[in-house]
Amino acid sequence: MKTKIREFRKEQKITQEELASMVEVTRQTINSLEQGKYNPSLELAYKITKALNKNKIEDVFIMD
């Protein structure tokens, strides 16, 4: 599973830390997700999608 979190986060000009606080996780969680280290919970995926101003989860998370 890949993600466009980093790409969209940079478009919005926010840091990992800022995104993390918007979605109420730690910076390390965002960092690991950006690097595709695991599979987030649906709720987290959803919050991140909204924080990045996208409408579909699939816009941000690309499944294999």
Add this chain to the structure above:
Amino acid sequence: MKTKIREFRKEQKITQEELASMVEVTRQTINSLEQGKYNPSLELAYKITKALNKNKIEDVFIMD
């Protein structure tokens, strides 16, 4: 978080057990999800969405 798993599963006329095996989890996992008992992983949410012939995760899982 609510889900339409049950509704769509019945439309497709498949059992919890069949859906479970399609997405490679146990029946109890499907059962608990149908009852909104927790928050699945993104990958599982995605597999279920596809197994139910929907295209967006948000078609199946309704966030609050």
Add this chain to the structure above:
DNA sequence: CCGCAATGTAAAAAATATATTACATTTTAT
């Protein structure tokens, strides 16, 4: 170049999802 902000990384703990097993209840078909 220097210093600070942002990011990468890693180990261990905590929290949560999923599996396993087993049994009870409800639904469906005959």
Add this chain to the structure above:
DNA sequence: ATAAAATGTAATATATTTTTTACATTGCGG
């Protein structure tokens, strides 16, 4: 009405995500 299938539920075990803490590296503004 009965049997079989489907679903509900619960306890414990295992796996995975997320946190915490701490430090290292990279990148950027002055």
